[in-house]
Amino acid sequence: MNTDEKRAFKNLLYEQFARIGKALSNPHRLELLEVLIQCERTVEALAQETGLPVANASQHLQVLRAACLVETRREGVSIYYRLASEGVAALWLSLRQVGETHLA
DSSP states (O other): OOHHHHHHHHHHHHHHHHHHHHHTSSHHHHHHHHHHHHOOEEHHHHHHHHTOOHHHHHHHHHHHHHTTSEEEEEETTEEEEEESOHHHHHHHHHHHHHHHHHTO
16 A cells, blocks of 8 residues: 555544544433433433434434444334444443543
8 A cells, every 4th residue: 555545544434433533522422322222212211312303303313323333123103222232331331431530
């Protein structure tokens, strides 16, 4: 791999990391992740738990899904959201710990 190819690869990689950072840059989305650590839930249940209107919760969940942080499954007319992996839970818990240590 030559220098230009390495640079292009790094640029693409960091763009993907930035997508995750952007998805985490909203307090409502962080709260949704925290709730989803407990178990998968419907959009309606997540909206109720976080105090968000269903439409807003759905929009935030779509951002998290686009960043591959959550996954969905359909059961009838309901869509259930869950964390995409244990790594997402670890990411949220690490972010929370750093925030508590350095900002609280």
